[in-house]
Amino acid sequence: xxxxxxxxxxxxxxxxxxxxxxxxxxxxxxxxxxxxxxxxxxxxxxxxxxxxxxxxxxxxxxxxxxxxxxxxxxxxxxxxxxxxxxxxxxxxxxxxxxxxxxxxxxxxxxxxxxxxxxxxxxxxxxxxxxxxxxxxxxxxxxxxxxxxxxxxxxxxxxxxxxxxxxxxxxxxxxxxxxxxxxxxxxxxxxxxxxxxxxxxxxxxxxxxxxxxxxxxxxxxxxxxxxxxxxxxxxxxxxxxxxxxxxxxxxxxxxxxxxxxxxxxxxxxxxxxxxxxxxxxxxx
Amino acid sequence: xxxxxxxxxxxxxxxxxxxxxxxxxxxxxxxxxxxxxxxxxxxxxxxxxxxxxxxxxxxxxxxxxxxxxxxxxxxxxxxxxxxxxxxxxxxxxxxxxxxxxxxxxxxxxxxxxxxxxxxxxxxxxxxxxxxxxxxxxxxxxxxxxxxxxxxxxxxxxxxxxxxxxxxxxxxxxxxxxxxxxxxxxxxxxxxxxxxxxxxxxxxxxxxxxxxxxxxxxxxxxxxxxxxxxxxxxxxxxxxxxxxxxxxxxxxxxxxxxxxxxxxxxxxxxxxxxxxxxxxxxxxxxxxxxxxxxxx
Numbered sequence: 001x002x003x004x005x006x007x008x009x010x011x012x013x014x015x016x017x018x019x020x021x022x023x024x025x026x027x028x029x030x031x032x033x034x035x036x037x038x039x040x041x042x043x044x045x046x047x048x049x050x051x052x053x054x055x056x057x058x059x060x061x062x063x064x065x066x067x068x069x070x071x072x073x074x075x076x077x078x079x080x081x082x083x084x085x086x087x088x089x090x091x092x093x094x095x096x097x098x099x100x101x102x103x104x105x106x107x108x109x110x111x112x113x114x115x116x117x118x119x120x121x122x123x124x125x126x127x128x129x130x131x132x133x134x135x136x137x138x139x140x141x142x143x144x145x146x147x148x149x150x151x152x153x154x155x156x157x158x159x160x161x162x163x164x165x166x167x168x169x170x171x172x173x174x175x176x177x178x179x180x181x182x183x184x185x186x187x188x189x190x191x192x193x194x195x196x197x198x199x200x201x202x203x204x205x206x207x208x209x210x211x212x213x214x215x216x217x218x219x220x221x222x223x224x225x226x227x228x229x230x231x232x233x234x235x236x237x238x239x240x241x242x243x244x245x246x247x248x249x250x251x252x253x254x255x256x257x258x259x260x261x262x263x264x265x266x267x268x269x270x271x272x273x274x275x276x277x278x279x280x281x282x283x
Numbered sequence: 284x285x286x287x288x289x290x291x292x293x294x295x296x297x298x299x300x301x302x303x304x305x306x307x308x309x310x311x312x313x314x315x316x317x318x319x320x321x322x323x324x325x326x327x328x329x330x331x332x333x334x335x336x337x338x339x340x341x342x343x344x345x346x347x348x349x350x351x352x353x354x355x356x357x358x359x360x361x362x363x364x365x366x367x368x369x370x371x372x373x374x375x376x377x378x379x380x381x382x383x384x385x386x387x388x389x390x391x392x393x394x395x396x397x398x399x400x401x402x403x404x405x406x407x408x409x410x411x412x413x414x415x416x417x418x419x420x421x422x423x424x425x426x427x428x429x430x431x432x433x434x435x436x437x438x439x440x441x442x443x444x445x446x447x448x449x450x451x452x453x454x455x456x457x458x459x460x461x462x463x464x465x466x467x468x469x470x471x472x473x474x475x476x477x478x479x480x481x482x483x484x485x486x487x488x489x490x491x492x493x494x495x496x497x498x499x500x501x502x503x504x505x506x507x508x509x510x511x512x513x514x515x516x517x518x519x520x521x522x523x524x525x526x527x528x529x530x531x532x533x534x535x536x537x538x539x540x541x542x543x544x545x546x547x548x549x550x551x552x553x554x555x556x557x558x559x560x561x562x563x564x565x566x567x568x569x570x571x572x573x574x575x576x577x578x
């Protein structure tokens with residue numbers, strides 16, 4: 001074992017404390033703002049601990065159904081949930097057979113599809129947004145969930161296909177042989193053999209997909225215009241751009257929008273890390 | 284029962300994916316190329332047929348505002364990505380040491396990553412606030428700053444401040460990727476190097492560096508591709524201001540197409556952006572292909 005000198009230990013611990021503060025303080029301050037009164041936040045010099053703590057901002061966002069801020073926030077929450085979950089489920093059901101095919105039934109022309117898929121989800125959205133906008137407009141789909149779900153699938157399908165393909169590659173191909181001889185078809189093999197083994201990878205792919213859909217802003221900003229379809233990022237950008245700068249209310253909306261993705265990410269920490277890894281280490 | 288050949292089965296299983304890629308990506312991309320040669324206007328559908336040849340491209344490449352936005356983007360990308368890589372690698376080296384609270388710190392790295400981008404932008408905008416912001420309060424209270432600054436209102440500072448918000452959110456990604464690579468280095472190798480008389484610096488260059496260089500370069504390209512697309516954080520924090528100092532290419536295309544409704548020229552801007560992205564993406568694919576062959 002390599003022993004550290006006292007100075008090295010001191011450096012390690014002081015950098016660790018610094019890192020902890022850097023990671024935690026901005027979010028902690030966001031939380032403090034969310035429970036402070038506007039008066040406390042607009043007094044100089046700024047006091048770091050508010051004189052009175054109240055959860056009124058949270059109540060006016062999710063408790064008081066008559067307020068306009070609650071209306072826009074709760075609808076946005078609903079829209080975000082519908083869009084993120086539908087896009088994820090749809091993408092996975094398309095990506096699973098595709099990933100299986102690329103992993104188990106390789107072919108020269110098909111393998112270039114994988115690279116097309118990777119290039120696809122990295123494409124800047126500005127390259128696609130204009131035709132997509134006019135197409136959605138002529139189909140009458142602007143300001144609907146369907147428009148966002150369809151567009152998000154364009155990113156999530158290639159992304160999850162790629163993620164799952166590299167994970168399916170790690171499952172021994174022999175497992176498919178016996179049922180094939182017994183007359184099972186490929187869909188049955190995917191359902192009964194591959195998916196049960198690939199559960200952790202499936203979890204990672206689903207988590208990444210939900211986080212990406214939850215976070216998306218560009219298309220959501222352009223394709224939605226009222227509470228029927230606006231998602232949380234758009235609603236929060238609206239709050240932040242509002243004429244009345246209600247710092248506490250904006251912060252509370254931010255904290256509430258953060259709770260679902262952060263708790264999911266913590267709960268599935270291992271999946272998240274493995275999802276990020278396979279995206280960066282393997283092709 | 285019908286039995287398909289292997290190749291037919293393979294293509295059948297790929298069909299839904301290909302349909303979606305063609306429908307939501309392939310077709311729009313071709314349509315964007317078409318638009319870029321027309322004088323299409325958002326408000327009047329008839330204009331999509333008005334062919335103008337290369338006029339949009341010639342105008343785009345001579346438009347100083349567009350060229351400025353490319354410069355701003357390049358500036359933003361180089362500042363934030365290089366800081367993310369340096370801080371990320373340093374943090375990974377730290378978290379690879381044994382100390383109390385390491386697990387907690389590792390878990391905390393997830394916080395900026397999972398925080399929605401728009402919330403991150405809004406949070407930093409409040410922190411930078413010119414009248415009641417926490418940054419001004421902190422710096423004046425510890426005596427580093429004489430009077431309150433308008434961090435996002437100063438054209439010389441704004442892009443840096445936006446970059447800091449981006450760095451805070453994304454250095455944990457680099458740290459996690461590097462940490463995973465560090466943990467694959469066997470303890471024996473490090474001990475052997477130590478017994479051979481290698482000091483910390485030599486150990487880093489001979490043992491640690493070769494193990495992390497491939498994943499870190501992949502992270503570098505990945506972050507560059509992402510940072511190049513930057514839009515949401517700009518939209519929420521500055522809307523491209525002050526004096527266009529934070530206007531990036533994505534924001535420029537957005538304004539051209541949706542504020543001025545000039546789809547034709549917007550499309551030509553977008554395709555110039557795609558061309559630059561394509562070079563970055565090709566680099567990325569080349570890197571992972573190379574890595575896939577060696578591991």
